[in-house]
Amino acid sequence: MFFENFARCILGEQHLLATQDSEYILGKFNQLKHKFLVLYDEAEGKTTFKESERIKGFITAKEISWQAKGVQPETIRNCMRMVFFANSDTPIKVETTDRRFQVADVSPSWFETCIKK
Numbered sequence: 001m002f003f004e005n006f007a008r009c010i011l012g013e014q015h016l017l018a019t020q021d022s023e024y025i026l027g028k029f030n031q032l033k034h035k036f037l038v039l040y041d042e043a044e045g046k047t048t049f050k051e052s053e054r055i056k057g058f059i060t061a062k063e064i065s066w067q068a069k070g071v072q073p074e075t076i077r078n079c080m081r082m083v084f085f086a087n088s089d090t091p092i093k094v095e096t097t098d099r100r101f102q103v104a105d106v107s108p109s110w111f112e113t114c115i116k117k
Contacts, residue, residue, distance in 0.1 A: 003083070007037050022047045025082075026054060033066045035080045043084040043091040052093040058082065059100045 004018045015036040017024060024031045025040060026047075032038065048055060058064060059082060067073040084092055094101045 003085075004039055004041075007039065011036055022051070025058075026051050029067060029069050032058075032064065032080060033076055038080050038082045039085065040082065041085045043086045045088065045090045045092065048084070048092040055082070055092070056098075056100055 004016075007016050007018075014034055016039070017031050017035045017037070018039040018041065019025065019031075020041045022040070025038060058078070058080070061078050063075050064078045065073050066076045086092075092101070094103065
């Protein structure tokens with residue numbers, strides 16, 4: 001994926017999390033420490049809808065709790081930005097008054113035009 005490769009070159013492995021597994025983002029032992037950019041590929045509503053409040057918290061919180069296995073939780077500075085990629089129409093719960101999200105819907109005709117060039 002272009003976005004992932006570009007981000008990896010700019011930020012390096014330590015500051016990028018690219019995953020299709022929600023446990024790496026939302027799990028008790030998540031992988032968010034030292035991450036500046038989190039790319040969640042193939043986001044699905046069945047996972048993100050039930051965790052929507054936590055996701056909103058991750059987006060706006062100045063600090064988050066992080067824990068490694070066998071270690072006490074610690075509070076870390078939250079500098080991350082989250083990008084969700086999906087093919088479904090409703091990959092994440094976005095309320096009409098919510099200002100945390102920007103949604104880009106790429107139409108099939110635009111995509112086909114770019115591929116033909």
